[in-house]
Amino acid sequence: MSVHEVCEERALAKLWLTRAALPLWTSVGYDAKLGLFHERLGFKGEPIEALPRRLMVQCRQMYVVSHATLTGLMDGRALLETVFAQVVHRFRRSEAKYKWIFSIDPDGSVRDQRCDSYSLAFLLFALAWLYRVNADQFYLELADEVITIFDVHMAAELGGVTDGVPRPDGYLRQNPNMHLIEAYIALYESTGIEEYLGRAKSLYDLFCNHIFLREHAAIPEIHDNRWQVGQVDGAWYEPGHHFEWTWLSRRLARASGRDVAGEVQSLLSRAVIEGIDDSNLSIERVSIRNGERTASRRSWGSCEYIKACAAEAEANPAQREAWAGRAARALGSLRKTFLNTSVNGLWIDRVDRYGAALSSDVPASSLYHLMLAIMESDRVFGTVVPRAYSSKPSAALFLDRDGVINVDTGYPNKPSDISFMPGIADAIKLARNAGYHVVVVSNQSGVARGFMTEADVLNLHRWMANELSQQGADVTAWYHCPFHDDASVEIYKDSQHPDRKPNPGMILRAAHDLNIDLSQSSLIGDQETDMEAARRCGVSPHRFNGDDILVLASKIVLGAR
Template sequence: MQTRTRHAALPTIMDADQKALWTGWLTRTVLPYWSDAGFDRGRRLYHERMTFSRAPLVLEASRLMVQARQISTFCRAALDGLHDASAQALVCLEEVERLYRHRDGQAGWIFSVAPDGAPVGTKRDLYAHAFILYAYGWAYRLSGNPDFLSVARQTVLELHQIFRAEHGGFLDEVPLAGPVRHQNPHMHLLEAFLVLFEVSGDSFYLDEAASLVRLALEKLVQSGSGALLEDFTTDWRPTVASGGNRVEPGHLFEWSWLLGEFLRLNPGAREAQAIAQAAESLFAFGMRHGLRGCVVRDAILDDGRVLENATRIWPQTELCRLLVCRGERPDLLRGLTDHFFGTFIPDSARPLWIDRFDASGKASVSDVPASSLYHIYGAAREFY
């Protein structure tokens, strides 16, 4: 079943060279490599990091989140007709369920396992649960296996049991490491619920998504400015006074896209106008304060002042995706593409990337994280 979404603005927002650069690198280089060298056939798990000489790094633990991101990416690539490593992705999902789900006899999914498969981190992490739900959604769309929806629904029920919190939303992790709550895992949980609703048609997931959209409107997005904060107290108040709160432009663009997806899937939503206005405000705040030329900064403050001029790969991809979906600013999209392939992807014949740079423009990583492929794919598929 195909899931490609064609945008009417595609013929005008990008030129042929730009499109060929993204699509050629993804289909001829990245996806074949990360489904081959990036997969450990003995363990039936994906490698979490690779060296710049293309050798897998042996780590003390493999995180659930990374496995789920890779599974979902290769399910999507097969559905999109771009690269078929779907059998491998489903084999990995089977192994992940065996290794991570209920592994210690408790509800939910553990955080990480050792190279021999033994549990390492047994905390329950909301961010990781969001991504395993996301993976099950795409695996169901790919295979039609009803067992995947059964596991997803049970996981959502357990999620409410494990991460139950006062004042709306969920706890970040159990056991808690501190009093601060974060928007980020809630954003990815919204993403997972939207995918599960779209692939199943089950309003159970749309109701879950709607509750997170309400949380965003009422607590996460600040009225007036349109800024979305990263950190909150336990009752969803900003952790510091106005003007001193961290805002990540990449998440502004990601939330803006997700709110648009919510309206696409639920056009008759109550407060549809408020949701659309919030999506516009997030986009506008990010565009006004989050860019340094054609580069998305890592962080700003909620009054728009610059907090961090360092840059990571994923915010660039989030803005690229949003611009293509909105069908606007072809000049900026070209600049983002040129910078992306001139900096983060210094050699488009190689399937590797430099994940981050410091404020002076110096690479600040020593290896290549597989987890970035999820963001890269989300943007690159829009160039088809």
């Protein structure tokens, strides 16, 4: 049941994101007077205007809008241009020694001129995502400027970075260093520049050698200037950060090929046992010495647990079912405990052990965690056989399923329903041998109509992938859209879901997941909705009328040379 459960919870989470959260936080959550995002909203959905605006929050929200734009959930390009211009205008002081300030007041004046490493890590992260939306060299020039600030003014003695300049105290903290790794990996994935990956690997070495206390299987939040922990008795760890480091470790392994299994096993050994309560929520803090737990739970920690579940399911196919079950339960608890608010699109940031709210308002900064958790669960549990991300963009041949790969028999949902089109295996082999990804993008409204479950679709796609692979025809990834307006299953009822063709969401998601160059890609489909989806994202459309699929694929692939 876990595959079915995670499909339903993933669908509910994505609907919450697309129907409620993104529209709310890019309208009410956006301050048009300043051209920046609000820091917080009240539980009635009203902006809390008197708060200072932090650089970190602006960068997290720019990431959210970038990710949503790249995957077809919205078109945020104009909003991103406006916010980025205001971020540079209001937070960057080109004449100052450290360039970037921490926060401004609502009238635009400087509130706090500290230069903060945590904020700069998220600035690098935002710049990486902005570059993926629009490959403007200015983003990379600013990234190099920020990296120079880290190297010259914030370098810690044994590696990593201090909290900022001026330093708030004499301690070092793992958190900005963790997010700096995340930013460097994002920059590498956006550009393919090896220097960024090298920096991520060096910081990960610091984590392995100093930050992570292997003998206690714990990450202390605070260290001294030599990355030592003076008194373990008073130290704590945050399970959410263990889960975040798990996901980040797998992300680094994906980019570099590094073996991180030992680190991940140790990270999860305590966090899964001590850091998840009976309601499948992540506990805020745990004592390193005796395992004593705080009474509070945070939404972000549960989001990081969902990301860790997705990362482990992807890295360990034999354990995929177990991790899917954990992810389903965590997504359900996230929905029922944190996302259950009177205004849809808001969330509760902190609750007590009984699930009662401890928050008085809604911080914008948490949307970063929610976005990544939902999109990672969607990527891992909503697709079949995605290959590793490549830092070098590649062309793809996108294929509709029913009527192109197999004969359309009317909502086929099991292997006995499938008759492969003559020549399809050879067409896929031809494209793969020519260096193309081959990606299936299929509307599957039979799920919404109650004819099958999403788990049925995923299982069928695994079977089809295996059958084709045995003929040497390896499909890179399979995407499907279960949503439809005429739905008998309520959670799949959506008339304009961004993934449903003629909308290009599935194509855009694949491009994001696999680093596909859409301008060099083509799509073969048998319906006008396929053609329109291709045109909307700059992919060359080709109509298949049931003739010879190999001949058509040959014209596309060989004609492009």
